[in-house]
Amino acid sequence: MESSSGLVQYVRDILIGGRSLIIGLWVTFKRLFTPIVTVQYPRQKLTMFPNFRGHIEAIRFDDTKTHHCVACGMCMRICPSHVIKVQGVKSKASDHKRGTLYYIDFTKCSLCGLCVDICPEQTLRFSQEYELAFPSRWDGVIDIMKRLEESR
Numbered sequence: 001m002e003s004s005s006g007l008v009q010y011v012r013d014i015l016i017g018g019r020s021l022i023i024g025l026w027v028t029f030k031r032l033f034t035p036i037v038t039v040q041y042p043r044q045k046l047t048m049f050p051n052f053r054g055h056i057e058a059i060r061f062d063d064t065k066t067h068h069c070v071a072c073g074m075c076m077r078i079c080p081s082h083v084i085k086v087q088g089v090k091s092k093a094s095d096h097k098r099g100t101l102y103y104i105d106f107t108k109c110s111l112c113g114l115c116v117d118i119c120p121e122q123t124l125r126f127s128q129e130y131e132l133a134f135p136s137r138w139d140g141v142i143d144i145m146k147r148l149e150e151s152r
């Protein structure tokens, strides 16, 4: 009597184990036909989606071949993190100032976007860059106008 219940238990264990094995193989088999969502970074780079919020950058316009910043300071005043420093010069030929220096401390920028929204010249935007890294916090203070000129 005892040996027959042991046999039943033995067969039941085999059936349960076999069922688990088939379910596991089915999960593995299905994965063979699903799209791959990971990439071989850094050999392979991602294309960011349009709404991605990378660090703030200045936009180059076709008419001036550079930014349109007039150094009004509105972005500097609205920034809740107080991480913008902008300076400009007024040329004799024009009524407007022209931005010549634009520092942002990216280690403290929260990417809130207020500077982008308020700029009357629409010369700021979120970049698509996702690899910005700094060896020290001081290297995170970046002149985005200089970066714009260097990216020519």
Ligand code: SF4
Pocket (backbone or CB within 6 Å): 056, 078, 079, 080, 081, 082, 083, 084, 104, 108, 109, 110, 111, 112, 113, 114, 115, 116
């Ligand atoms: S995104 Fe926000 S926190 Fe960053 S510089 Fe602009 S206003 Fe300041």
Ligand code: SF4
Pocket (backbone or CB within 6 Å): 068, 069, 070, 071, 072, 073, 074, 075, 076, 086, 099, 118, 119, 120, 121, 122, 123, 124
């Ligand atoms: S980036 Fe725009 S808001 Fe900021 S100082 Fe220049 S023109 Fe003014």
